[in-house]
Amino acid sequence: MSEHTGVREQALAARTASQILATATRAQKDAALHAMADALTKAETAVLEANAADVARAEEAGTAASLVDRLRLTPDRVAGMVDGLRDVAALPDPVGDVVRGWTNPNGVQVRQVRVPFGVVGIVYEARPNVTADAAGLCLKSGNAVLLRGSSSAASSNAAVVEALRDGLADAGLPVDAVQLVPGPREVTDELMGARGLVDVLIPRGGAGLIDHVVRHSLVPVIETGVGNCHLYVDASADPAMALAILLNAKTQRPSVCNAVETLLVHADAAPRFLPDALTALAQAGVTVHGDGATAAYGPGVVPATPEDWDTEYLSLDLAARVVTSLDEAVAHIRDHSTGHSETIVTDSESAAQRFTAQVDAAAVLVNASSRFVDGGELGFGAEIGISTQKLHARGPMGLPEMTSTKYLITGSGQVR
Structure with missing residues (x-):
């Protein structure tokens, strides 16, 4: 896969932002989520106008009614995006949670704790509400996110991301923690080839998109969502x-x-x-x-x-x-x-x-x-998607599923 300079630059900026997010406190992240929600509320008119242009193009192109429904935003759906960000702020912060821990007979203490992935790429179709949901979940779990939406929702996604980045700036966190990845279809392949810059890729959409990402990505993939x-x-x-x-x-x-x-x-x-x-x-x-x-x-x-x-x-x-x-x-x-x-x-x-x-x-x-079978209905708050694979995460992916783990091993001078 060829490397797109823009994708590389965005991924490097996201990695720098992720290093700051990894040490951000819950209070800082929650304040940022509320600031993002406030900014999205202020931008509602601009978001709906951008979405109306996307919907009109889709209808003129003969897009299936089910896809147009996924694309369409209404005041209620924007309000749902805003509420989703605030709901995520109210959820417990998974970063630093001890998954398990023990003390060995030699006195060495072992703890397995949750840590952010780092940089998460989301590749998705239509549904601009995913833009806010993904950004909120990634931020709360300490991850920077690269959002690769479909061209059908380009105007909507740009308007939403602009508002979210305004909120991050207001809260004093790096705006590059949330980035939209623009460009032609080839950019998706370049994002899939950004191994070492992007830590995990999550596709959300139809069977064709998911299959393409799973088969061709060099970046580790969490497979989500086709539902027969x-x-x-x-x-x-x-x-x-x-x-x-x-x-x-x-x-x-x-x-x-x-x-x-x-x-x-x-x-x-x-x-x-x-x-x-x-x-x-x-x-x-x-x-x-x-x-x-x-x-x-x-x-x-x-x-x-x-x-x-x-x-x-x-x-x-x-x-x-x-x-x-x-x-x-x-x-x-x-x-x-x-x-x-x-x-x-x-x-x-x-x-x-x-x-x-x-x-x-x-x-x-x-x-x-x-x-x-939905993160909100099951009490997780917003979800990043529903994983249909068996490694790392399976089912609705809430905040804990947006983390990895590392072992913290503490001794008092023990040697093997």
Whole structure:
């Protein structure tokens, strides 16, 4: 990969800023977060105007409605960004936390403590709210951040970052702790090649972006987010509960990674569940892509293709299949899951235990909507993303997951 002078200069500036952040107190970081929130509030008009220009360009280009929804900012969403920064300020500071510690028989004291990564790169698509969330989480965890947003949100991201940097200046912390990385697509590859300057890279977006970063980055990557999430309605499930969970998980916000994309229904539950479910889904505007057994319970079901079982729709579309057993449901999930969030609705404790033990995913839910797989909903405050890998972090990534550790070893003259 070729090295872009701008990327190198930005990464070096971020590394210098990260060294200051590593020794910043919680009070200094929290004050900066509140100052960033104040600056973003003052910049609301400029941010919304910039976002309107981005949205207009996206609509003129024929961008899918689900992506336009991710791109669009409203006063409420800006207020959510502001509140997110303040919420992060209220969270405990993970830096310096002792993960574990002990004293060896020779008197040497050993402590494993949390420390910042240093410089974090975030590569993401649309969703300018990620700009503020990522900046806030990185700052609180002592990291400088390089934000590589998509061209579709270029104006929005620039306006948000300008406000955040104003807040940092007001708080007396280095403005280069938060930087937007501009430029053509090739700059993303240059950021991925900045090993030694950037400590970790986190992609947030569609499958294509994540796959490209995972496959080609020389910088260590934390893989996040593609969500082909399943909801399995067990033979013993309460139909009303299952329907309420399904509608929430599919329709409350279909354009996000924790929305349900595939419905699996036990054959014994299908007669008492699917007729009402198909009617309710149709009324909600959902197109069901189902197998023949599903189609037998209501009109309007589109025949499912093999591709439907692997599709993250991010829209009001849903794949559906009738299965003959819990084992068949688990086998289907194993074949098609992206390892994000998988749900069972059941009144059987043994079925719930088998499902949670056998399904391999970052989050497994029993009788609850997959929309709860979110840092805020789980009490972490804002999240940087949902990791679907197994190393370092898995599931919603809050502040502790934005740190590494080091060992502090203290003696009184002992030698080996």
